Structures are given as C-alpha cells and as structure tokens.
Amino acid sequence: MELSEMLVGLYSKRLVKVNHSALELVCARALVKKGYEVKVEHRLDSSHVCDVMGERGDGELIVEIETGFIPPEAALEPARYARSRVASKIARYSRFAGKFALGTTPSYVLDYPEFFIRPPSTRTEAEARTVKELTDFVYSRPPISIEELINSRLHSIFVIDVDSATTSEVDPEAYRDTASGFLGRNPAVKA
Template identity: 40%
Template sequence: MGLSEDIDTVVERLGRELDTRARARLEQLGSRLKELALRRVVSSNHTVMELIVASHLLSKGFEVDVEHVLAPDLVCDVYASLNGESLVVEVETGFVPPENSTDPVAYRLARELSKVARYSAYSDYFAMAVPPFHVLQLPYIIFLPPEERARWGIEYFKRLIDVYYKKPPVKLEELLMAKLHYVYVVLVDALKLIELTAREYFVIFVERPAALLWRAGWPLSELPVGGASAELTDLMLRASNGNLRWEDQMRRPLSPLKPGYESSLMLAGFRDL
C-alpha cells in the first residue's frame, strides 16, 4: 500500500475507539496529511505516529491540529488545546541522515535538544513522541529545573548545537528556559501510546543508560567531576521525587508501578492487554 492507503487504514482503525465528533476530526486530519503526502512534505512512519498522537489527544477532549504553523519558519507536528492551555508534540523517529553516519548520537542529541528549546516556547506544555526502539538522546541537564541549568554546564550543549544548527541558531536563553513535560512512547503496531511525564521517562529510559555510557567514556553523558557530581545527583533525585518547584513535577505526580496503583500504562489504555 502507498502512504495514502496507510493513512486511510490507520484513521479507520483509530476511529473505532473515538466518539463521533473526535472521529470526524481525525478523518479531517487524515485528509490533510494525505494532501501533504502527495506533495511529499511528510513521510510514512512519521505520519502514522502523528495520527496515533492526535487520536490519543482527541480521545481526551483536546482540539487537535497537525502540521500546525507556530511561526513563519516553524511548523510543529501536533498542536492541541484544552481549557485555554496548549500542547505541542514533536515526533522523533530516530532517523540519522547518511552524512551523520560517523556522529549519530551527537547529531541526535543536538537535534532533539534544539527541538525542545525551539518548540516549547510556543505552548504551555511540550511533549516528544518516539517509538520504543529510539531512546531520546537528551542530556541530563534538560531534566533539571531551568534555574539550575546555567551552573551545570548548559553552555557546553549550546556549543554542540551550534555545530549542527546555525540558521537560525538556538539561543542560550532558549536552552535555559526550554521545557519538556511529557514523552509519548508510540507503539505503532498496536496503534497505542504510553504517556510518561518527563521525569518518568528520564528515570526509566535515560538515567541508567547515561550512567553506563559515562563510565564507558562517552563524553556527552558526562556528569561534573568531584563533589559537584554528588550534588547534581542529589538535585536530580529530588527532582524525580517531586520535591522541587518544577512545573512538570507539580502538574502530575509519578504513579507507582506496583499492584494496587494505576500506572501510566493503564492511563494509556493498556488495562485489557
């Protein structure tokens, strides 16, 4: 099947779980994506993930748009609004272009960090959507409260981004104020997603791999040396426990993943799996 046929199939399957109004809107979004596909503006795997995210948000009562213009030179994948608040979602499939075959992790880190910096300024909440086989290459510093980033080396990552993105460059102020609230792990095969807060995602997917890579000598996950490392570890631990005044920590507490509690998997619609 071609991309247009894939979109029709995905919209039809997702629509079975939506009410009449949400299903009609999803069909409109599918039609828009088919038009963009004919113009070769969107790719197949990226488009299917957009539809899954859009369907999830429609089911929660959001008004949803895809390929939404935020600024003259900036278009986001999914834009949603509810009760006067807005959410921007950017889909990242983990693709690395051939010209970055010798620096794939540095490329992904620069790309993903620059996206958080650029896009999160245009909404109250910002989320990234990824397949389960791609772990976001975000540095520890983006999971810290904005007021802590300057003293923990945000300039290092600014220089890294500058290697890859210069037109336009990402400003230091954008990195200092960047916010990531949620990560959606999208299971395309099942047309479902798992919604995690940024701190849930950090603890589950990033924290231990980053420590392992650091011990192996990978500099992009390196923590400050000496006593500063222990202080930073304590700061991140307190952030993950919700003890800091950090916006995305206050909005939704971590659901304990043990019997008797409703986990993020359940919230994402996996009760019956």
C-alpha cells in the same frame, strides 16, 4: 479537513514521511481522547512548523515526533547527531506552548540532556552554553539565545505504538532514568 486526509496530502507532495505521519496520527488521536483540539503540521511562525499541536482549557501542548532518523552525512557521529537533534527540538519548540513533549516509538531510545527536565531556575548560564553547542551542531538557524535555552522545558514523553494505535505519556525524568541504562554504555553520550 480530517487529520488523516491532510497528512495523506502532505505525504503525496513528499512533505512528510509515512512513518512520521502514522506517529502523528496515533498521537493526535490520543490527544483528542484527552479533550484537546488537535492540529498537525501546524505553522508556529515563519521558521517553525510543529508536528502536533493540542489546545484545550488548560493551555497548549506541542508534541514533536522523533523517529531516530540519521542522515548519511551523520553516519560517523550518529549518537551526537541524535542527541543534538532532540535537544534542538526541545530548545526551539518548547517556547511556543505552555507544555512541550517529544513523541517517539517504543523501539527508539530518546537521549536528551538532563538540563531540560530541571526547573529553569536551577540552570546556569555555563550549562546553557554547553547545551547551545550541542543544539548548534545540527541546527544553527534560526539562532537560539542562552535565555531561550534556560527557559526551554521538556514536560512529557509520548511513547507512540503505531502497531496497537496506542500512546503512553511518560514523565521525562522517569524515561531518562530508564533509558540511562542503555545510553550510559555509549562513551559518545555525555549527560
């Protein structure tokens, strides 16, 4: 089954949103062009389904799409919710593949702890506990251990432009440095 047919089927069953599916398709197309065999909405275990999984000779890559959606119940803490959601995606999905990336639109600014872009050997248990508090704000099930957090890693950011059907891969440190000019103005956001 073609990726697009699969996503249309999932959309018709109301299992995915159309804007999310469009991002998955454009991202999947870019990965296919880079030589990956690609699956969308791929089940990893009983609790986790990743958005895009790419496999090729040098290993597996998972891309989790982040649109910036804030549900009504988080309307009074949108920055905290968004940061927690992104951190939780990194913490919960990066262990399933050799490389993990977040995919987003050019019109949304991802906010994630610097913790995830440093080598695991430089992270402390105290830092991991702080990040765990953040990840558990949105999702506490399934639980994530301190060890899993210390080993979690963000390798890339994919900026996905649906209008032009293009995807640009950006180093997460460079992305964070650029985004920090916007994020630093928000007192609710802490590094």
